[in-house]
Amino acid sequence: MRIDLVALVVDEYDPAIEFFTGVLGFELVEDTPALTNDGRPKRWVVVRPPGGGTGLLLARADGERQKAVVGDQAAGRVGFFQWVDDFDAAYERMVAAGVRFVSEPRDEPYGRVAVFLDIAGNRWDLLGEADG
Missing domain, CATH: 3.10.180.10 (2,3-Dihydroxybiphenyl 1,2-Dioxygenase, domain 1)
Structure with missing residues (x-):
């Protein structure tokens, strides 16, 4: 399934x-x-x-x-999650493309994360392996 x-x-x-x-x-x-x-x-x-x-x-x-x-499908929460193999490269590419990030990248126990908005305004986590 x-x-x-x-x-x-x-x-x-x-x-x-x-x-x-x-x-x-x-x-x-x-x-x-x-x-x-x-x-x-x-x-x-x-x-x-x-x-x-x-x-x-x-x-x-x-x-x-x-x-x-x-733009509000998850009632203001992060409702979608995109995992990438190279967090820093994806983050820089998205910033250069004009994606609006609402948080700076940070390390969490589950990996590297930054919150961004899609074209409609929904919140997404950009996720990748932690630095180090």
Whole structure:
């Protein structure tokens, strides 16, 4: 058993695809036209970390209730976690790409961590091996 996808509500598909692929380095694995339950057009957009793993279903907000959670899916908590092999390189690349970090990198018992915001404003932990 595994978790295959987690839905992430976004304002628009294309800027979200660009952020996750161009900035975070995810791979676009699917972008297929689809229909809502009531027949309106939408897209089925999936991005995944290189090499697989749990993917994100980038779901465009549909209606006021969904628009209200864009950027606040975890109610202000860190709700997403990205592990990288080279923390310092990933951090520097993301800073150069304009990613907004809300905490400086620090060492914790579980490794190196810094909190950043995705394109919508959701909080993520960037995680890697501890220095030393």
